[in-house]
Amino acid sequence: MFVAINPEKAINAQIESEGECFFMKKFKRVLVANRGEIAIRVFRACKELGIRTVAIYSAEDKEALFRTMADESYQVGAGKSPIDAYLGIAEIIELAIAKGVDAIHPGYGFLAENEQFAYECEKAGIEFIGPDHIMMNQMGDKIKSKLVAHSVGVPTIPGVEEAIQSEEDAKRFADSCGYPVMLKAAAGGGGRGMRIVHKPEDLIAEFNSATNEAKKAFGNGDIFIEKYLECPKHIEIQVMGDKYGNIVHLYERDCSIQRRHQKVIEFTPAIALTEEQRTAICNDAIKLAKAVNYRNAGTLEFLVDKHGNHYFIEMNPRIQVEHTITEMTTGIDLVQTQILVAEGYRLDSPEINIKSQEDIKPQGYAIQCRITTEDPANNFAPDTGKIAVYHTSSGFGVRLDGGNGFAGATITPYYDSLLVKAITHARTFEDTIDKMIRVLQETKITGVKTNISFILNVLNHKDFREGKCDTSFIAEHPELLTFAPKGNKEQKLLNFLGNKVVNEYTPKPKFNVPIVPKFEVPENLEGTKQILDKHGPEYLSKWVYDQKALLFTETSMRDAQQSLIATRVRTVDMERIAPAVSVLAKDLFSMEMWGGATFDVAYRFLKEDPWERLATLREKMPNILTQMLFRGANAVGYKNYPDNVIRNFISVAADAGIDVFRVFDSLNWLQGMEVALDEVLKQGKVAEACMCYTGDILDESRTKYSLQYYINMAKELEKRGAHIIAIKDMSGLLKPAAAYKLIKELKNNVGLPIHLHTHDTSGNGVASLLMAAQAGVDIVDTAVNSMAGLTSQPALSSVVAAIQRTERESSINLDDIQKISNYWEDVRPVYGQFESGLKAGTTEIYKYEIPGGQYSNLKPQVESFGLGQQFEDVKAMYKTVNDMLGDIVKVTPSSKAVGDMAIFMVQNDLTPENIYEKAKDIDFPDSIVAYFEGMMGQPEGGFPEKLQKLVLKDKQPITCRPGELLPDEDFDKIKAYLRETYGIEGNDQEALSYALYPKVFEDYQKGLKKEGNFRFMGSDTFFYGLRVGETSDIKIAEGKILTVKLIEVKELDEEGFREVVFEVNGNRRTVSIKDQGAKAQAAAASVVMADPDNEKEIGANIPGTILKVLVKEGEKVEANQPIAVIEAMKMETNILAPVSGEIDKIYVNDAQQVKSGELIATLK
DSSP, rough: OOOSSSSHHHEEEHTTTOOOOSTBBBOOOEEOOHHHHHHHHHHHHHTTTTTTEEEOOOOTTTTSSSEEESSSEOOTTTTSSSTGGGGOOHHHHHHHTTOOOEEEEEOSSSSTOOHHHHHHHHHHOOOSSOOOOHHHHTTTTTHHHHHHHTTTTTOOSSSSSSOOOOOOOHHHHHHHSSSSEEEEETOOOOOTTOEESSGGGGGHHHHHHHHHHHHHHHHHEHHHHHHHOOSSSEEEEEEOOOTOEEEEEEEEEEEEEEEEEEEEEEEESSSSSSHHHHHHHHHHHHHHHHTTOOEEEEEEEEEOOOOOEEEEEEOOOOOOOHHHHHHHHHHOOHHHHHHHHHHHTTSTTTTTTOOOOOOOOOSSEEEEEEESSEEGGTEEEOOOEOOOEEEEOOOTTTEEESSOSSTOEOOOOSSSOOOEEEEEEEHHHHHHHHHHHHHHHHHHHEEOOOOOHHHHHHTTTTTHHHHOOTTHHHHHHHHGGGSOSSSSSHHHHHHHHHHHHSSSSOOOOOOOOOOOOOOOOOOTOOOOHHHHHHHOOOHHHHHHHHHOOOOOEEOOOIIIHHHHHHOOOHHHHHHHHHHHHHHHHHTOOOEEEEEEEHHHHHHSSOOSSHHHHHHHHHHHHHTSSSEEEEEETTTTTSOOOOOOHHHHHHHHHHHHOEEEEOOTTTOOOHHHHHHHHHHHHHTEEEEEEEEESSSSSSOTTTTTTOOHHHHHHHHHHHTOOSSSSEEEOOOSOOOOHHHHHHHHHHHOOOOOOOOEEBBBBTHHHHHHHHHHHHOOOOEEEEEGGGSSSSSSOHHHHHHHTTTTTTOOOOOHHHHHHHHHHHHHHGGGGGGGGGGGOOOOOOOTTHOOOOOHHHHHHHHHHHHTTTTTHHHHHHHHHHHHHHHHHOOOOOOHHHHHHHHHHHHHHHHHTOOTTTTHHHHHTTTTOHHHHHHHHHOOOOOTTHHHHHHHHHTTTTOOOOOOHHHHHHHHOOOOHHHHHHHHHHOOOOHHHHHHHHHHOOOHHHHHHHHHTOOOHHHSHHHHHHHHHOOOOOOEEEEEETTTEEEEEEEEEEEOOOSSSSEEEEETTTTEEEEEEEEHHHHHHHHHHHHOOOOTHHHHHHOSSSSSEEEOOOOOOOOOTTTTOEEEEEEETTTEEEEOOOOOOEEEEEOOOOOOOTTTBBBBEOOO
């Protein structure tokens, strides 16, 4: 039990406690002379005690939340400033008397430490819930409180213990203390009126500034000076006293995390204190409180230097903002205790129930964070506006004391920026921090900026977690205020992800996590790769020829994904499954995993290096032959290249790991394959020479591509040294019966293995392979089931199962292949946006003869030209164009020429009948021009001369192999250019990539420098970015993984930017992304379309991107002269001047997207 100061009175109070007594007064009405969060806190305490509440509010607060929480509310301060409205003592007292108020709670700030206010309350017979005016005079004033401290032997910081009266006094006092010095408002708190001065020349300006600030905040401009302790910890002790002289402390709070002397984060207990230090500070706090017979709640503040010495600095004779954490650890409601003490209850009464100091036993740890409407990225400038979204957290150990925050609330510039105080409580400091981080992460506030990002950065700092922070912590760690990404790679990553969510947003489905099957690597893992390496390609060819078992090539990594999902599968998804493939599919003949469209698509769309893919997959599948598709004189491009490019490419690819080169010519022109086949043979690799299948050998009326045509071609390829003859049925035209017939005759006429490649577009693929197997085919192309069917290859497992227990039975294990298929089944949905939309097989492929990959991509290509409603017309036109060209072999790049021409004809309403008149002045697509020039080779039966002349106009075609006319590429010059321009090694692989695709390769290099390398990023993140609230571990380099969470995408600002907020490894980071959609919306209104009836207005003939404007304003042009080059879906087309004239105005720029018909230029 406590010992009362006046035992007789205490006994009387105790005896008379059942009735009225001098010391007891039950409050009926309490007025709160404050606003916001603390007003609500007091209202709630009163409600729980059965006391009616009265609020006051200024004109600016008439829409504020706090006044609606009181039983009654009245406006005060008419005609006064927003602050002064809450400082009108006489008006507040008058209102309290008029409304029958028993007591006034001052909260904190405003009049809370004003002794005159306390005095006027007492004079009016209204209980002031706090110390009386005498105690406040002694302890609320910083100068007088230091005198009290001296009287009881509590250490203070050296300084001048009187208010400064003039600038001269300030100079003299500062000199006596020694710099640095602290200027402090005698009547204030909360950091207001406080300045640190390091140099004499700054003193007067800071003195005047502090004086003005103190006058505004507290109505008292008195300033005193003391020695500034550098890097101390700020520790405060909560005390509570009753009216009978009983005083206890409720232990300490660490308030060292401060910005401009304003507390930001507080926690208890102060883990940096030893038990001895804690006891000493708490004892000194009690000494000071007892010296003035202190009553009610108060806080005594100390600084602890680096040696552990503590110094009293001031007392706050009121409830503190951070009282909440003491409540959480002690279980004592401080605000209710304040009210009960003011009513006259003793601390050890049943109502308050604090029996003694020993009765207070803190449990666990608590942290408070003040969420404010300040912009930490802009020097904590207060933000104002209307809150659009206000979502807060909750859960075990979480407390939120709110004041001004709710959806729709208007944040004004007049008052404190506090929105809500977040408090967490847990058994350990680490758990309390983690709980607070969770609370802040779950808090979503839009419409105004907040300091949440900054608080999270503090909480995640190791010094904070170790409790080592002092009052200079924020100032000494400017990185806490850095919300821009750290480091170049992080910056590029967040820019990439930010752009995804702002400008490339696609709703992100939920994907299964692909599971790589478990496997054990056998001690001697060998396969066809070891046969080739040990014995050479001729031996391998004979080994294949002698096999009874049907052999398989698996195409998931190349043609299957090219045909189904636009070649978009990334290396990261291939390399994960590759080691499993090497074991579970060890009996494959080969893995087709490179070449064809995968080369340029890797650079162009996936932003990754195809050479690195080759090296990676070669390493991870050491026992299976790697196979690539090589387009003869086109290499892996879409045009003819010089012979030294072809030879160098094969040489470098062979060194990099390619074993089987499947070489074809898009027109079955043997001369187009000669150089490539010769170089493969020189490199000691497998030369798989292709015959592209077209037509129908079962239809005897179609004599151009007859059975004999293919037999003759196979014999020619055998003479040229091929190791394997491949049938490339790129359109899936080889029907089952035709497959049997063709293979049977080839096996009778050619002494080489036959390798059949087909597509399952018609649904007959498996049947064709089975018939081919009966006829003796040696190898067939298939894909694991989840990547098979439709425009892809037939299903591997289906064929393997069908030939079980026959003489062609394979040693491939179906269960193992299913595991690989399961992996791709979960990977494939990530690429769903690139699927063609084809849901079922179709036999119309026999009608149109469109290759599988092209068939998948034709519809989106047609839609990109605005011809989606005419898709059926384009397919029909494809067949018509093929007939116009004389029925040609259609495979890249010849198939592209047919497709481009079909779209071109539909777009321009051309037919075989009107084209010679209507198109005589039109520029044809580049691909069809190249075809008729002979740059793709010579077709069987030659070119239709009339159409050739129409397309080429004045150009002359060639009749020889294009490579003979092209000068050798100067690789040394290319390497030097790449080294000088991009600072790269300029090796053989890079030089070849530039030689094949100069613009694409340079764009790739520029992209790496500007945007970064995201080769290791998960594909779901690469294509879709992150959903708000989603977290992803993103690998940005070997051994470098960032944990990134998308927190928020903010509203569009006036300049068209959106701030995108992330957490990176727990720290907040913000990037600003230009919203191209907003720009496009603004631009859409200003798009000017050409008048089709005005020949002097030149419009875009197709929708696309302006590659280059070829003319300048004022330049004279002739009729049909190209004025710009436009590109769409890899097709470049000239925009022509319809008549002669002078360019008056140009309306577009290079790289600008334009609509069909959009005005490009006008003529005078």
